[in-house]
Structures are given as structure tokens and as C-alpha cells.
Amino acid sequence: MEGTSGWESLAAALSNYKLGRTLGFGAFGIVKEGRHKFSGIKVAIKILERHFINDLDDEKVKREINIMRLLSHPHIVRLYEVIETRPAIFVIMEYMDSGELFYHITEKGRLEEAEALHFIQQIISGVESCHLHKVVHRDIKPENLLLDSKGNVKVADFGLANIMRDGHFHQTSCGSHNYAAPEVISGSLYAGPEIDIWSCGVVLYALLSGTLPFDDGIVSVLHSKIKSGIFACPSYLSLGARDLIKRMLIVDQVKRISIPEIYKHPWFQIDLPKYIAVNLVNTPWCEKEIDIPVLEEMGVLGFNVQEVIASLNKSLQNQATVTYSMLLTRSLNSHGYDNDNLQESLSPKSMERREVYVRPIPPVHGNWVLGFKSSASPHETMRHVFALLKFLNVRWKKIGSYNIKCMWKPAVRSYTVPMRVHKLTLREDTTWNAPIKSSLKEKFSLYEDVKFEIQLYRANADSYVLDWQRVSGTPFLFMELCARFHACVIA
Incomplete structure (x- = not known):
């Protein structure tokens, strides 16, 4: 924000938040730490300055925000609210205490299989939710996977994500070279889920070995290695881990393992939490059922409970619903996901995992x-x-x-x-x-x-x-x- 008037505008727009240190920089602005004044909860505030955004970028920003609004899952970074002003757009998101999974791998080197399995189960759960909501991430990598203080991982950064439509195939070559699927770097058509699965396979390899399956300083050589699909699995990995990695990193996307098949894989099922083993899309995390303890906490904070319920039922974005969303997220994060309350809230229907999906089937505009x-x-x-x-x-x-x-x-x-x-x-x-x-x-x-x-x-x-x-x-x-x-x- 340039000039005194710019900072005054920022302060006015973010009157419900106290700004803290800068967490990072992006193409269109910065990400700052913040604290919600009503609940005291820490947040991450992405400040997108409009004078850096052209018309094409503006469409990308809107798409990213709309995609984040679609998603509500314990392993996807939560979007709380979006505040738009003339000089900037403020995207208020869940704050992740422990930073990127990338730094965790860098500090520890290769992880024990139990920890790597814990992470990949949560990552696949978050990616599955994206796909069920017709979203392909297209940039899954450790830098875009964030950790909280309890060691849980969440999918973040949907800047390259896109909506999947039946009959519409993507051809955009995007994401990081080391994590990109062969069809992406080749400029071939792809549906979406299969390229996220490949990237998750590379992440799993990195978690277990501390290195990458395909790596080279020369991009053309790196691409050749990826297209060949030839890599070596460390001998110290268990047979189950090696088998899952190899099935996720199959060059032929038609033969590549799907997410329903990943859930059935014996190695993936080891100590698989119940909340991940079932379909979590229709649980209270999606705010379709009002959480009574959270509502009571809002009453203590001075909110009119009936007005909060009315705002939630109307899906409004206001001070009450934003505060409720923050308190609900903190409650679920604090109590853990695999607890009795969560299990009791799952209906028999939601306990059945969806098996049949590869690509979504919404209507296609203008085409048969x-x-x-x-x-x-x-x-x-x-x-x-x-x-x-x-x-x-x-x-x-x-x-x-x-x-x-x-x-x-x-x-x-x-x-x-x-x-x-x-x-x-x-x-x-x-x-x-x-x-x-x-x-x-x-x-x-x-x-x-x-x-x-x-x-x-x-x-x-x-x-x-x-x-x-x-x-x-x-x-x-x-x-x-x-x-x-x-x-x-x-x-």
C-alpha cells in the first residue's frame, strides 16, 4: 500500500483485525499475520494490491477466491472472509503455526514411515475433497502444504487451481517442474485428478526419502526423466510404501491409481483414522449443522445467538458468521478430528465412502x-x-x-x-x-x-x-x- 492514504484505507478495511509481522511476499502483494479482535484467533491476511493486478490476473484472483469458498475440509486451509476495497483485496485465511511441510522435510531429512503415512493420508483426504468439489489443484508440493502446531497438514495456495467440467480438458502447463505429471509438461490434455495424484506421489517419495524421484538442474533433462517414469525406490522402504509410490507415478494416466484405489491400498490403510476412512464432505465441518458449544461461546463474546443462527442459515458474510467460522475451526483443530463427537455426527449415509468418481459431471456450456x-x-x-x-x-x-x-x-x-x-x-x-x-x-x-x-x-x-x-x-x-x-x- 503506497502512501499515507493507502495505509489509512488498509486500517479502515481491517478494523476487526490487528496486523502483525509479514509472513511472505507474492506477485500481487504480501501475506501478514493478523489477530481477530473479537475471538483473539490468529489469521493469515493476504493483501492483494489492485495496481499490481491486470485484467487477466484479476480473473485468476477471483477464481482462486471462488474456489476457496467452495472448500471446507479439515485438511484444506480455511478461508474466513474476503474484504474488497478500491486499492486492495484482503483475503483472511486460517493461520498455520508450523509453516510449510517443505521446511519440515528439510530439517528432518527423510521421515519415518509412520509420520510420512500420517501426512499422506491427510493430504489425500484434502485433495479428494477438492476433486469431489470439482476442483483440481495443479500445484501440489511441500511448499503448498502447511502444518499446524499439532502436526496436521493442510492443502494451501489455490492460485493455479481450476474448475473441472465434464468433457472439458485442461492443457495448461503449470506448477513446479519436479512435481508435474508427464502429461502436464508434455502439453497434453488432462482431466485433472490424475495430475494431482502424480504430484502427491512425488510428495510421498520426498517424505520417505528426503529426495525427489525426478531431479536435474537442466529442465529438458528433468522433463525427459519425468516422461520416462523411471526412478529408483530406496531399498529401506517397505514393500507397501514402494508399491503405492510406483502406482501413483505411472506415466500412463489411464493406468495411474485413482484416489478410491489409494484408500483401498493395504499400506495406506495402516492406522487410517476413521474420519479419513469415511466421506467427510457432509460433516459439521461444512457448517451444515450448527455447533452448539461454539454458539454458546459466541454468546459469551456478546453476540446475539438468534441473529448468528439467522446469518448462518442465510449464508451471509458478516462479523457474526466470520467469528463463528473461526471459533468452529479452532474447536475442531483443538479437539482433534478423530473423536467421538465427530464420529457420532456422521450419518450412516456419510459413513459410506464414494467410490465412483474420476471427473465431475456438471453441464458443459455450449457443447454436447x-x-x-x-x-x-x-x-x-x-x-x-x-x-x-x-x-x-x-x-x-x-x-x-x-x-x-x-x-x-x-x-x-x-x-x-x-x-x-x-x-x-x-x-x-x-x-x-x-x-x-x-x-x-x-x-x-x-x-x-x-x-x-x-x-x-x-x-x-x-x-x-x-x-x-x-x-x-x-x-x-x-x-x-x-x-x-x-x-x-x-x-
């Missing part, structure tokens, strides 16, 4: 997205897809092993769908009649070529989903082609 399931292997599935596309006169270009760009120019002719082709069952003797052909001939002449993308990704351990997304061309013809493909494939 369809999917077909396959229980065959990825290579078998793609081989049969190519055979059917050739039969349907579709031209394609391979972008990756399981990603292709396609173009279809409708042809006006009668054809007969052939009989069975291995695992993709085809219907026999389906011939279009003359009236339909005549009608379609008129329609085809009005439309341009249809361009679309196909991506194969893992749905669960036993099946894959073939995702179709229209890029250009009329929806009618795209649906027509999908109907022809579906006429050939009996799921």
Missing part, C-alpha cells in the same frame, strides 16, 4: 458431451473405436494414446452395419430406407463438417469411459453420429 462405457482394456477399446470411426467415415488425428481429434463429413448413402467385432457388439442388417435417406440428404446439404474430440479415461478399477465432446458443427449432426455409433455398440 456424451460418454460410452467399456470393460475392455484401454488399448482394446481404442482399437475398436478406430475400427468403428473408420466404418463411419470419420477422420481423426491422434493427440495422445487415448485422446483424438475427429472430423465427420456426412455422406448420403445407404449402408449396412456389420455384425460383431470382438467386444464391441454390433447390430446386424440395419439398412436405412429410402424416405429417411431422402430426408437426410436435404438436411446434410445445409450443415458443415462436425468436429469433435474423444478422450478415454478411467471410471473405476474395472471400466473406462469414452468421452465425446462437440467442438464445432451442428448439434443435430453430432447427435446423429453419436446415434450411429451407439447403434453399433451395445453397452
Whole structure:
């Protein structure tokens, strides 16, 4: 903040907080320690000065804030409130007493397996919550994993995070080179969760060995090592730890282990806390149930309890709800997560862990997205897809092993769908009649070529989903082609 007026504006905006020392510096401002005047709770205040933020950066800042508002989990740094003024944006967050996991690794070197397992269980739990809320972090690394005074780790810094949408794939190369997945540094398309899992695998390796699986001072050489996927696991690691690392660091993202599979891994299940073993998304941490002791504490602080309840029910951001959020976070942090009160608050439904998710399925703006399931292997599935596309006169270009760009120019002719082709069952003797052909001939002449993308990704351990997304061309013809493909494939 430049000048006296700038600091006066800062003081006025942060009237509920007492500022302390500077914790760090960023591209758009600084992060300072603060203390909430009503509750006495320490906070971290990110001060983003607007004169450093251009229009593009402004969108990124808004996206980061919106993403943090989505997330409420014991292993994700909590966002308390956002205060916007003309000169700056103030992001008030949970304060983490013990700093970055990076420094913890640097000081201790390699960790004992029990401690490393404790950390990776909490990290995976936080990352899982991100994915269930349709968020991909894209920059998981020890510097972005913060520790509290009780030795619990929380995911932080969502500056590179993005929202996942079904049928929309990312191609942005971002994050730290040493922790980036092969598909990210190659500029290939990726859905999201699989790159966070790779980064978590690198973090786990670093926790257990004190070194990195892929490292080199020359970036091009480093990238080559990552793309090869060849690394050496220290012999002192247990077989279970080595197996999980190797499955998280598989170059082929379709074969890479998923989070539901990580939860089932024998090594990961060792001393797995109950609150992590179940789905925590619908617990009181999300503030869907009002915490009575916290409410009573607010009454002692001088708040009108009925007004607090009304504000919480309306999801308002005001002095009451911010204070409640801080007190609730402190209460859960202080009492621990794996306690009787937390377990009793879990409904039978919430005790069932979600198994089926890889990518979210919200509506895609402006595009049609369809999917077909396959229980065959990825290579078998793609081989049969190519055979059917050739039969349907579709031209394609391979972008990756399981990603292709396609173009279809409708042809006006009668054809007969052939009989069975291995695992993709085809219907026999389906011939279009003359009236339909005549009608379609008129329609085809009005439309341009249809361009679309196909991506194969893992749905669960036993099946894959073939995702179709229209890029250009009329929806009618795209649906027509999908109907022809579906006429050939009996799921």
C-alpha cells in the first residue's frame, strides 16, 4: 500500500483485525499475520494490491477466491472472509503455526514411515475433497502444504487451481517442474485428478526419502526423466510404501491409481483414522449443522445467538458468521478430528465412502458431451473405436494414446452395419430406407463438417469411459453420429 492514504484505507478495511509481522511476499502483494479482535484467533491476511493486478490476473484472483469458498475440509486451509476495497483485496485465511511441510522435510531429512503415512493420508483426504468439489489443484508440493502446531497438514495456495467440467480438458502447463505429471509438461490434455495424484506421489517419495524421484538442474533433462517414469525406490522402504509410490507415478494416466484405489491400498490403510476412512464432505465441518458449544461461546463474546443462527442459515458474510467460522475451526483443530463427537455426527449415509468418481459431471456450456462405457482394456477399446470411426467415415488425428481429434463429413448413402467385432457388439442388417435417406440428404446439404474430440479415461478399477465432446458443427449432426455409433455398440 503506497502512501499515507493507502495505509489509512488498509486500517479502515481491517478494523476487526490487528496486523502483525509479514509472513511472505507474492506477485500481487504480501501475506501478514493478523489477530481477530473479537475471538483473539490468529489469521493469515493476504493483501492483494489492485495496481499490481491486470485484467487477466484479476480473473485468476477471483477464481482462486471462488474456489476457496467452495472448500471446507479439515485438511484444506480455511478461508474466513474476503474484504474488497478500491486499492486492495484482503483475503483472511486460517493461520498455520508450523509453516510449510517443505521446511519440515528439510530439517528432518527423510521421515519415518509412520509420520510420512500420517501426512499422506491427510493430504489425500484434502485433495479428494477438492476433486469431489470439482476442483483440481495443479500445484501440489511441500511448499503448498502447511502444518499446524499439532502436526496436521493442510492443502494451501489455490492460485493455479481450476474448475473441472465434464468433457472439458485442461492443457495448461503449470506448477513446479519436479512435481508435474508427464502429461502436464508434455502439453497434453488432462482431466485433472490424475495430475494431482502424480504430484502427491512425488510428495510421498520426498517424505520417505528426503529426495525427489525426478531431479536435474537442466529442465529438458528433468522433463525427459519425468516422461520416462523411471526412478529408483530406496531399498529401506517397505514393500507397501514402494508399491503405492510406483502406482501413483505411472506415466500412463489411464493406468495411474485413482484416489478410491489409494484408500483401498493395504499400506495406506495402516492406522487410517476413521474420519479419513469415511466421506467427510457432509460433516459439521461444512457448517451444515450448527455447533452448539461454539454458539454458546459466541454468546459469551456478546453476540446475539438468534441473529448468528439467522446469518448462518442465510449464508451471509458478516462479523457474526466470520467469528463463528473461526471459533468452529479452532474447536475442531483443538479437539482433534478423530473423536467421538465427530464420529457420532456422521450419518450412516456419510459413513459410506464414494467410490465412483474420476471427473465431475456438471453441464458443459455450449457443447454436447456424451460418454460410452467399456470393460475392455484401454488399448482394446481404442482399437475398436478406430475400427468403428473408420466404418463411419470419420477422420481423426491422434493427440495422445487415448485422446483424438475427429472430423465427420456426412455422406448420403445407404449402408449396412456389420455384425460383431470382438467386444464391441454390433447390430446386424440395419439398412436405412429410402424416405429417411431422402430426408437426410436435404438436411446434410445445409450443415458443415462436425468436429469433435474423444478422450478415454478411467471410471473405476474395472471400466473406462469414452468421452465425446462437440467442438464445432451442428448439434443435430453430432447427435446423429453419436446415434450411429451407439447403434453399433451395445453397452
